[in-house]
Amino acid sequence: MPIPAALSDFDIQNAALTVWLFKKSGGIAGAAPTYAGRWITTDDDLNATLKASVIEARSRIEEVHEYGLLAQNNEASALIIDTVETHAGLIVAQSANAAPQKKVSAEAHITNTSFFVVRLTNGDSVLHAVRRTDSSWRTKKRRALIDMVYRDNALELDQSPSFSLSKNVDFFIADDKIVIPHKANFESVLHYRQAHADEFATMQAEEDFSQLFSALGPLVDYVGTNKIQLRRMCSIRQKGHYRDANFMQKLRQHHAAHGLTLTFDPNGLIVPTAETCRDIITALLDHRLASAFSENIYDVPDATRVT
Template sequence: MPILADLRALNVEGAEVALWTVRGPRGAANAVPIYSGRWVETTDGVDEALKATLSSDLERIEEVLDYGLLAQNNEASALLVQADETHLAHLLEEIVAETVLKKAVQVRHLQNAKFYVAKFIVGQQIAYGIRKTDPTWKTRKARSVRNVFFQDERLAIDDRPHFELSRTFDFIVLGGEILILNKRAFESILRHKAAQREDFQELQAEAEFHAIFVNVAPLVGYIGDNKIQLRRACAIRAKGHYRDEAFMERLRETHAEYGFALQFDDDGKIIATPETCADIMKALLDHRLRSGFSTLIYDVQDTTPVNI
């Protein structure tokens, strides 16, 4: 876990902190995302709170797993992806320098930010903690409530603009690597779903993929633009079992034994129907396995080969 070790080795307490609020991503779904950022001066108290958040996140990570379209982490783990596989560079270009023109000087510069980025600068190294904003950053929310505080055994109005900082980050960046704590937020901020759409288009264009179906249209319609199904389709392409004739032959021979209701024509091609699409996806993902101990058959979320 090199990135985790490197992050923990950073002198976070001695870091210089810069906080950016960012709007975006904007632009067409299949285009490079556009970001617009403003940096804001912070007090020592805010800086210390952001440092505490980074330290707390790093402390609770016990395991780092490779990012995958179907991979999931829990409260004690993080997913790892290489930055060059994402649109991160376009975001970092927007927040590269705290210039006068980029400084937030009015409350409207902060309102409606989609996320914020805390930069932790330690010498020549910069770590980034990135978090989606909550409703307190939205203009509509600010107009619909009144802030009050409790002091001297009574409530009083506080008309100052309020923004909340979370006690966790959604993902952390150092060098060319990204540690993901909240997968959904990561994919939203860096528009990773757009890459999945593009990958699905490329899968549909593959002659080898078309060749295993009588008609692939029902499966394409089943996947649509659903983010979960797009992830699964991209994972099917990455695994590439449909290109393996031995895999496909075993699927034809044993699918019923594994509880699949698949249909094949006389040439061995899959007959896709709305009723069988879910089973087709699971079969091509190789996500139904038999235990060598209990002999029971299980559905799994992801598969990691074990070298024996």
Template sequence: MTLIQDLKSFNIADSTCKLWTFKKQNPKDQPPKYNGHWVDTTEAMVAELKGIIRTQLQYINEQMDYSLLAENNEASVLTITEEETHAGLIKHQFADELPQRKIKNVKTLFNCAFYVIKLVHEDQVLYAVRKTDTTWKSKTASSIVTALFSDAQLDLAEDENFRIQKTIDFFGMAGEIAVRNKSNFESILNYKAAHEQDYAQMSHEDSFLQIFDELQPLTDFIGSNKIHLRRMSAIRQKAFYADPVFMENLRDRHQQYGLNIVFDEDGKIVPSEETCRDIIAALLDHRLSSAFSGNIYDVPDATIV
């Protein structure tokens, strides 16, 4: 069965449900550190959490392999194995509801980065992850008054309030992950940091450096933009820049394909703020021509068929 079929066939109704909250640290040049705690929930909350998962799974009808540039829609997910991510660090913590990990003070909930809805039925575990919103931030919580509208009156709410969203960023089950919100998924599991490291390494590789007269303008253009960083990681994976035939074709045909790229007398790319976007498109091999219409297109994810 596919991952979608496994998720949809999971026995949500008869499963046990626990809610885990996680704080996160990002040590430099190291994997992220997660600190998880579980919280008691009422029967009404359990029913709501299960309902959220059930509803979200109903929307999914298609799965695609996760790639750096792949994008899904509201009816599809991107799939990736857990071992390709830091998900194992999270799973290790929510494996058991140990007494010392139980939340006893509301302050433990403040500044959580995300929460996990964990369902267990027999020997199967399904987990759903969602990034928290601003109501979980201690600064926000301390600077507002929470009001409750009841019986046609507005009254003060006595307890702290934390919003549980009715959407899920990604699901996990049996060693695989189904991603619904790619941006939040990458934020929680530090994929942007991985892309940054990837570009830092590539920018010191001779095979990449030798195609430019100077790399700094491209580095400045990329900056910390997560989309550009993803694209550079994809460029590194494809490594067309290391193929002399590809680079020769690019020099000969870039104008034919409407690419604004400047080459010096030695055939090296001269990047600038005005040309970097087309340089990236070219090195991704995303500027393609239709054999039917003769039109030239930029494609989001060039997949060989």
């Protein structure tokens, strides 16, 4: 899949640049997170460095793949998702209004910043490069450190607050698409992990799902708050194999031959236990596949149907 033109063709070098610092809160129980953004004055040297790092981050992306709950990318690829499927519009809307009252005017406006946005504008085109901040921005961390600077072959006390920023970009917001080099930080900033938890809670109340099991408790305990397991459960819901009576019947008939340890009660309901939950998830994802050529049996990271 090609990189969106809104990202690949954007003239970063000649764009106007504004830096926004965002703090976030909320985003629980299905509610949207709250973002509080402020813009800050930056000098020419910093602007040039930021542009260079954004250009470099873009240049590392050689291909993009559709975002999926289980999708992963490597150092030369990125994931892509529609902006409207996320809370990114809240960030875009706030950073479009650099009003005087939104300007950083105190150190307290900087500390505990959650993420950092480089907003680039070129005519009517806008590109946002988003990066999650590190611990140097946290008040508790800063209180535990003594800041020093190396000067004239000696260490001196640095009285000025300092903040560091990764040269990487976690995700780009380019018009109606988000291009994601760093999936985990993207999910953290836009609260996608909480969305997974909310979807799993909804899934548990769905009769088509809950009625597959003699009891849901062991499976719920196994998944817990683990982000990988939550992604897998949401992917199970998206695939929907459990709603297919023919799929479930074949699962009951052939699970043992495919090396899956599953237990069924006399009514054909799955009996989840701490020991079998892993295989239950593998089965419902349809991730246990047999090769027609070697007759070997494999687990796969994501089963994409070939048409």
